[in-house]
Amino acid sequence: NKVSDSIYRFPLAEVRGVPLRNWIAQNWSAVSAFRPDPSDLLISTYPKAGTTWVQEIVDLLLHNGDAEICKRAPTAARIPFLEIHYPPPIPSGLDLLKTLKPPRVIKTHLPIQLVPEGFWENKCKVIYVARNAKDNVVSYYHFDQMNLIHPETGTWEEYVQKFMAGKLAWGSWYDHVKGYWKEREMRNILYIFFEDMKENPRQEIVKIMRYLDLSVSDDIIDKIVKLTSFEVMKDNPMANYSSVPTIIFDQSISPFMRKGEVGDWTNYFTPAQTQIFDEDYARKMADVNIPFRTSI
Numbered sequence: 001n002k003v004s005d006s007i008y009r010f011p012l013a014e015v016r017g018v019p020l021r022n023w024i025a026q027n028w029s030a031v032s033a034f035r036p037d038p039s040d041l042l043i044s045t046y047p048k049a050g051t052t053w054v055q056e057i058v059d060l061l062l063h064n065g066d067a068e069i070c071k072r073a074p075t076a077a078r079i080p081f082l083e084i085h086y087p088p089p090i091p092s093g094l095d096l097l098k099t100l101k102p103p104r105v106i107k108t109h110l111p112i113q114l115v116p117e118g119f120w121e122n123k124c125k126v127i128y129v130a131r132n133a134k135d136n137v138v139s140y141y142h143f144d145q146m147n148l149i150h151p152e153t154g155t156w157e158e159y160v161q162k163f164m165a166g167k168l169a170w171g172s173w174y175d176h177v178k179g180y181w182k183e184r185e186m187r188n189i190l191y192i193f194f195e196d197m198k199e200n201p202r203q204e205i206v207k208i209m210r211y212l213d214l215s216v217s218d219d220i221i222d223k224i225v226k227l228t229s230f231e232v233m234k235d236n237p238m239a240n241y242s243s244v245p246t247i248i249f250d251q252s253i254s255p256f257m258r259k260g261e262v263g264d265w266t267n268y269f270t271p272a273q274t275q276i277f278d279e280d281y282a283r284k285m286a287d288v289n290i291p292f293r294t295s296i
């Protein structure tokens with residue numbers, strides 16, 4: 001009964017209509033009952049929207065830019081992934097959260113309607129990061145190839161169809177970005193964009209700093225801009241997921257820190273795919289005006 005025997009491309013299972021990895025669905029009641037502390041901070045994203053990047057920025061801001069402290073453990077141990085469950089004995093997100101004292105930073109990919117009620121009851125701060133749909137699906141396609149516990153991708157064409165139909169793990173990108181957008185004011189959510197972080201990282205880091213009621217000196221902000229650049233994070237073993245065993249993440253298929261760019265979608269979408277995707281997008285996003293950019 002080696003751990004490796006229990007690792008495979010798990011099927012998805014729905015929770016209130018949202019497809020999640022089956023291990024998460026099976027442990028759903030424990031996730032849903034989680035009670036955060038009012039001081040806990042939630043970082044929420046649709047998968048591949050820049051989660052790890054913002055996690056690193058937040059950890060550095062909370063530690064006044066101290067690079068060594070922020071290398072105390074891999075991202076997933078510093079900022080646990082709320083809903084994640086694996087076959088035992090791999091610790092779940094909830095197991096890791098028990099090892100930390102509030103104020104904690106917590107990661108989730110849950111759409112807003114599945115976020116445990118305790119976060120709203122306790123008025124926790126929430127940072128939401130969104131990335132334009134086309135770059136998001138390209139990044140997810142590569143990730144699902146190397147993530148050996150997610151379903152097979154199929155061809156690129158099949159994958160885009162699944163994305164549009166909301167059939168990938170964590171469900172519909174469209175519903176995800178809209179759900180947080182519509183409630184951002186009522187729930188005091190800081191809603192930021194991958195493209196803005198790429199174009200002007202300093203400005204977005206300052207936004208996050210202010211939202212967290214921190215005051216970090218200009219020099220330290222400059223240092224955090226450098227420490228959270230794609231190149232530096234790609235080489236940081238505590239931020240690049242190289243500590244995850246290759247039976248789960250096979251980074252020889254595609255590195256976790258893959259390209260980190262805006263506009264890589266142009267290398268994958270055919271003109272016909274772009275047209276179909278854009279028409280479908282216009283229909284699905286007609287009820288909101290979220291300022292997504294597919295180039296900078």
Ligand code: A3P
Pocket residue numbers: 045046047048049050051052053135138139140142228229230231233256257258259260261264
């Ligand atoms: P690509 O696959 O387009 O390269 P997440 O952390 O939500 O899983 O998102 C991963 C995506 O964010 C990957 O996108 C990854 O390269 C990118 N990323 C991570 N850190 C980054 C950084 N510091 N700068 C730019 N992109 C980054």
